[in-house]
Amino acid sequence: MSDAVSSALFRRAQELLPGGVNSPVRAFRAVGGDPIFIKEASGAYLTGADGRKYVDFIGSWGPMILGHAHPAVVKAVQDAAIRGLSYGAPTELEVTFAEAIRAIYPGIEKLRCTSSGTEATMSAIRAARGFTKRSAIVKFEGCYHGHADCLLVKAGSGLATFGVGAPDSAGVPEGAAKDTIVLAFNDTAGLTELFAKRGHEIAAVIVEPVVGNMGCVAPEPGYLQAIIDLCKASGAVSIFDEVMTGCRLAKGGAQQLYGLQADMTCLGKIVGGGMPLAVYGGKREIMDVVAPMGSVYQAGTLSGNPIAVSAGLATLELLLPALYAKIEASSARLEKGLNEAIAAAKLEGQATVQRVGSMITLFFAPGPIKSWNDANRADRKRFGTFHGSMLESGIYWPPAQFEAAFVSGAHEDADIDAAIAAAAKALAA
Ligand SMILES: Cc1ncc(COP(=O)(O)O)c(C=O)c1O
Numbered sequence: 001m002s003d004a005v006s007s008a009l010f011r012r013a014q015e016l017l018p019g020g021v022n023s024p025v026r027a028f029r030a031v032g033g034d035p036i037f038i039k040e041a042s043g044a045y046l047t048g049a050d051g052r053k054y055v056d057f058i059g060s061w062g063p064m065i066l067g068h069a070h071p072a073v074v075k076a077v078q079d080a081a082i083r084g085l086s087y088g089a090p091t092e093l094e095v096t097f098a099e100a101i102r103a104i105y106p107g108i109e110k111l112r113c114t115s116s117g118t119e120a121t122m123s124a125i126r127a128a129r130g131f132t133k134r135s136a137i138v139k140f141e142g143c144y145h146g147h148a149d150c151l152l153v154k155a156g157s158g159l160a161t162f163g164v165g166a167p168d169s170a171g172v173p174e175g176a177a178k179d180t181i182v183l184a185f186n187d188t189a190g191l192t193e194l195f196a197k198r199g200h201e202i203a204a205v206i207v208e209p210v211v212g213n214m215g216c217v218a219p220e221p222g223y224l225q226a227i228i229d230l231c232k233a234s235g236a237v238s239i240f241d242e243v244m245t246g247c248r249l250a251k252g253g254a255q256q257l258y259g260l261q262a263d264m265t266c267l268g269k270i271v272g273g274g275m276p277l278a279v280y281g282g283k284r285e286i287m288d289v290v291a292p293m294g295s296v297y298q299a300g301t302l303s304g305n306p307i308a309v310s311a312g313l314a315t316l317e318l319l320l321p322a323l324y325a326k327i328e329a330s331s332a333r334l335e336k337g338l339n340e341a342i343a344a345a346k347l348e349g350q351a352t353v354q355r356v357g358s359m360i361t362l363f364f365a366p367g368p369i370k371s372w373n374d375a376n377r378a379d380r381k382r383f384g385t386f387h388g389s390m391l392e393s394g395i396y397w398p399p400a401q402f403e404a405a406f407v408s409g410a411h412e413d414a415d416i417d418a419a420i421a422a423a424a425k426a427l428a429a
Helices: 004-016 071-082 092-104 117-132 188-201 223-234 253-258 306-317 321-344 380-392 413-428
Strands: 038-042 045-048 053-056 110-114 136-140 180-183 202-207 237-242 264-267 278-282 352-356 359-363
Touching: 053 413, 071 306, 092 110, 092 278, 092 306, 110 117, 117 136, 117 202, 117 237, 117 264, 117 278, 136 188, 180 188, 188 202, 188 223, 202 223, 223 237, 237 253, 253 264, 321 352, 321 359, 321 413, 380 413
Parallel strands: 136 180, 136 202, 202 237, 237 264
Antiparallel strands: 038 045, 045 053, 110 278, 264 278, 352 359
16 A cells, blocks of 8 residues: 555654654554655645655644645745744734634633644643632543543443543553543533532533544534533533634634534644644633633743744635635535445445535444444444555545544545545445
């Protein structure tokens, strides 16, 4: 599946980097074969180390909504770099960026920039705990919020496991996870019951409003509102982790799409335009617990870095209604084509396409998929074969069943049709 140049690079990399990569999913372990090493990217395309071109449906795992190396973003980065790479002091750029974010997300009255989504969610939880003076947090099975200790927790066996979570990763002490309660996504009754029993202990509920990290899973009608309402009634903080959905499902993310406002929001990926930049923010009184205003400590040498903020601002300026209209049309075309390919291969009931906006997943499982329990039925081996075939056809699809593919403004109909034709071939085989 891979090319000889990438395979040689991968052997070199494995001597030095754990698994040959700087982030696990890139190693292609979930699908087999060696990863493609990337030489360069432009628009909807990646060029592999051997010069082969691929249509990219990963988009750096979300940030590249404008496509790769968009001229306006590249120019903003070049212009900023000439003025210095990092100052470790406040800049007007950060103020302009914060104003731009607040204009898009009215629920974010105050915010802080971090360098990664992991830092944003970790810090949001610390702020929520500091604000409420409570320890317990609630997350949902199959939602990924970065790799902070307290968030690397999976659920117990039952849907109504209100007990103590167990760490998902070695190296996370049980103490770090003992205040993390895990429930099934889309289970309003379970959450309501939990709040009835332990609402007074809960500092925050954190959720991916549309899940991308178990594949694309939409919230049931009323579910997100129930999270907000239950938090409000018990004095807990609702945190929408929009690191993936923010500026993607709409300029104002899932909260704009569904007409909701969480107490706190985490953003990343698109807001940095492909540079290391993320945001956590929310109600003024919550954010004012953060140092130096309050006693919740959080800091960063490169936080609000001028180059990252410049890339972010240039990207935000290009998030126009016409872009979202184009992406929606392309995404709908892809969804329709994949469904037709499934029907042609007589795989109905065995393969399911789920899409919200430009997030799309082809599950090798019967649908609808509403929670991790449903997603976990997927046939990973079949997905691996599908992925290999897509790659052979020049389509760079996420190398894991439980990841969403992303459509960008750079994808033209011909790119979408190439993906559909590749999928039809893979499914027929
Ligand atoms: C919803 C969500 N939250 C948080 C993160 C963590 O962001 P980062 O990888 O920038 O640390 C991710 C990363 O994929 C994510 O999808």
